[in-house]
């Protein structure tokens with residue numbers, strides 16, 4: 001019914017999660033109804049973001065410079081590091097407004113069945129660069145908070161982190177915590193509300209190594 005060029009555009013927009021047939025058609029039509037000026041600005045912003053956004057060299061979150069806004073912020077506790085799988089998980093925790101530490105994006109969780117092993121993650125970088133630097137600076141403890149979607153990969157990743165702590169003999173230096181029990185077993189991090197995340201961070205539990 002719609003001209004094929006609109007259908008083609010709609011089809012391309014379906015690459016985004018959560019955009020189905022109807023919303024992609026609506027979005028295509030909305031784009032076409034922009035003024036030339038609005039359209040040019042949109043294209044420019046897309047190109048600009050694509051060219052300038054990269055990943056923070058310290059934690060792996062989105063950044064425009066070498067470091068992201070969180071790592072640059074001197075009031076954030078560098079010795080409290082929340083481990084997350086994806087950069088977008090950082091946004092979920094940030095929306096709780098009660099976490100003032102930093103992050104480390106692992107990129108992937110270990111899952112041998114899916115052929116994902118420790119070198120596919122940034123765990124070694126965390127221990128051999130970040131934690132090493134922090135412990136060189138001062139003898140104070142470093143807290144690692146695990147914030148993973150529940151499941152086999154989360155358990156395999158936790159086990160590897162435990163093993164790494166033991167191997168490097170850092171049991172007395174690293175305080176390892178994970179979210180409080182009581183969250184649904186296969187909860188979806190994206191759908192957690194602000195209060196639940198805040199409470200989960202507050203009630204985090206020590207993981208015994």
Ligand SMILES: [Zn+2]
Nearest residue numbers: 056059068071
């Ligand atoms: Zn960063």
